[in-house]
Amino acid sequence: MAREEETKVKLLGLWVSPFVRRVEWALKLKGVSYDYIEEDILNKSPLLLELNPVHKTVPVMVHDGKVICESFVLLEYIDETWKHHPLLPHDPYDRAIARFWACFVEEKILENAWIAMCSEGEEKEKATKIAIDAVERIEELLKGKQFFGGDDIGYLDLAVGWVSHWLPVWDEVGSTKILDPLRFPSTTSWATNFLGHPLIRDNLPPKDKMLDYFHQKKGRIMASRARV
Missing domain, CATH: 1.20.1050.10 (Glutathione S-transferase Yfyf (Class Pi); Chain A, domain 2)
Incomplete structure (x- = not known):
């Protein structure tokens, strides 16, 4: 796992959101470093609206310039991108x-x-x-x-x-x-x-x-x- 790749991860979230936390847990279990950006869902930032114009909510992850949304989708993306400590079963x-x-x-x-x-x-x-x-x-x-x-x-x-x-x-x-x-x-x-x-x-x-x-x-x- 290259350090260069790890530093390219950003996560937009809300401290109390269970959807955001499950993504953070996955990143931490995989040992992936990320920059966290706290969002105010009642006063959404221009960045959030730009990155997630469809649902306009968190979590939103940016990896190497690519934007991924929705927590279940993110769990699978994280698992497939960083293959050590697999989360989903093999079968x-x-x-x-x-x-x-x-x-x-x-x-x-x-x-x-x-x-x-x-x-x-x-x-x-x-x-x-x-x-x-x-x-x-x-x-x-x-x-x-x-x-x-x-x-x-x-x-x-x-x-x-x-x-x-x-x-x-x-x-x-x-x-x-x-x-x-x-x-x-x-x-x-x-x-x-x-x-x-x-x-x-x-x-x-x-x-x-x-x-x-x-x-x-x-x-x-x-x-x-x-x-x-």
């Missing part, structure tokens, strides 16, 4: 299964946990149930495993790593209990293992700061809904 079927579960967690747990945090009544109950049912699926996958792929952190661990740190915060802000340690011991054990890895542990946003951020975010969303 094509296992790779497909890892991608499937990454999308499943994004669609069923992340989206519904967010809705549950920022809603009330029937909408909150429905979203909470969908998220809990999805965690049950993940619980089955993790039984007897330290990480999704076995003994080492891989693609799927990075893709769903937000569950270990963000979901408990969202549960607290939304007064929900999606990630119940008693109901999901394997998932809880995985979260402990994941957060205990030095490169993960040292690259997490502070919980107290996250709580303040998401309480404010929820307040703005609820207030906006009340005006409709």
Whole structure:
């Protein structure tokens, strides 16, 4: 791995974004140096709008002058560009299964946990149930495993790593209990293992700061809904 290549990486992100963090984790696991540029999503910079005119959001990575967006796309790009410490399994079927579960967690747990945090009544109950049912699926996958792929952190661990740190915060802000340690011991054990890895542990946003951020975010969303 050439030092010259490493220094050509720039990452535009937001400190509290789980999508950005999964990309940072991948870069750090690969040992890739990068320049980080913090973005204000409420006041997007001209650079962000220039680099990502389609979605106008983070993460955005620039490598050797080439722009790549979307966190799952970035995970695979990083894995294919820096081939040491492979993240995705070698077998094509296992790779497909890892991608499937990454999308499943994004669609069923992340989206519904967010809705549950920022809603009330029937909408909150429905979203909470969908998220809990999805965690049950993940619980089955993790039984007897330290990480999704076995003994080492891989693609799927990075893709769903937000569950270990963000979901408990969202549960607290939304007064929900999606990630119940008693109901999901394997998932809880995985979260402990994941957060205990030095490169993960040292690259997490502070919980107290996250709580303040998401309480404010929820307040703005609820207030906006009340005006409709």
